[in-house]
């Protein structure tokens with residue numbers, strides 16, 4: 001009898017716990033508890049301004065240590081990895097006949113390769129500054145004693161020495177005596193090696209720094225996007241009750257411009273890539289201009305050495321994060337579920353983003369789910385191509401997408417434009433023999449709460 005009663009009680013407790021586990025309130029309470037204890041949980045660090053979405057064991061304001069290590073280690077290794085790749089270009093000539101090698105010398109081929117090495121050093125110094133800035137922000141935010149050892153190890157493993165201040169806080173003092181290559185023996189746990197962010201990805205983030213923040217790129221690439229977005233936003237007369245969300249914000253310029261132009265409206269950018277996010281944070285923290293040679297390591301389609309080595313000035317000294325801009329690092333599809341209920345409108349601004357989805361339906365559903373958090377209309381302003389990534393589940397034409405959205409209850413704010421002539425570059429090297437441009441699929445659609453058909 002007692003045993004039966006016990007079994008019934010245990011079953012009731014089990015069922016209640018299962019239900020509780022699924023409740024959003026319970027998940028929030030647990031997330032808050034973890035957040036409070038964040039730095040004490042092995043493998044978690046509070047991350048400065050890098051609000052990370054609750055998912056699994058992560059909590060808001062934290063990043064998993066291992067993920068952070070991989071991104072930072074990728075940056076620490078960037079210069080060496082690039083130089084190694086450049087040495088391969090020389091190696092490939094070794095087997096050539098003597099006569100051909102002499103002709104390579106005559107035309108300045110090896111001088112060019114040496115110049116690329118110089119450019120790699122310059123680009124490497126920018127990456128190093130981004131890395132340093134990220135570590136400084138980390139030390140600033142994680143002041144608890146329980147984090148100290150982890151942080152010291154992390155910094156030293158990446159080539160930075162740390163001092164313990166009388167206050168107990170930590171401060172970067174310069175380069176550590178440890179070499180970068182020792183890092184795996186210091187902090188990376190078994191299995192973590194090999195998962196570093198690749199130098200190619202770091203190079204792309206550097207190029208994005210130019211796309212977003214160098215005037216010549218801005219003028220050609222980002223500004224036309226901002227102008228279209230603005231032409232749609234300004235008639236809305238956004239106010240402080242509205243919310244603008246910029247998913248896939250890359251290095252952050254579009255979100256920054258929108259925030260500046262609508263200073264009383266909260267703007268949130270949501271970027272999944274930690275690397276891109278770190279570069280965006282660097283922009284707001286660096287306080288100095290940098291110079292990047294964005295195409296130096298590209299040997300194909302170059303007119304001449306000087307154009308290959310071309311430098312681009314990225315003036316950051318006067319760039320500050322607008323007060324109404326919040327930069328969230330995370331997956332937009334997760335972010336939508338954490339959106340608090342809004343009293344005004346929600347406006348989603350997507351640029352060069354739609355085609356990054358493995359399944360576009362997921363992005364569409366995520367935007368639509370915002371209608372639940374918004375008693376008013378959800379607006380969706382989109383601009384960008386439809387160049388689908390790896391293994392997409394569906395690859396819609398622009399017309400199919402428009403039909404899909406109409407079928408799901410979305411309304412056009414203006415008749416769709418048939419103008420396909422508006423070409424736009426994306427990290428395009430305009431001084432080269434190959435220049436890629438995209439036509440832009442633009443729309444501004446609205447969905448009113450309760451009218452979604454899916």
Ligand SMILES: C[S@@+](CC[C@H](N)C(=O)[O-])C[C@H]1O[C@@H](n2cnc3c(N)ncnc32)[C@H](O)[C@@H]1O
Nearest residue numbers: 248249250270271272273276331332351352356
């Ligand atoms: C093609 S880039 C465009 C970046 C920027 N909008 C621009 O125009 O320069 C797409 C960006 O979306 C980000 N991204 C991809 N999937 C995402 C997701 N589910 N949530 C948030 N960001 C995502 C990528 O990391 C990348 O930075």
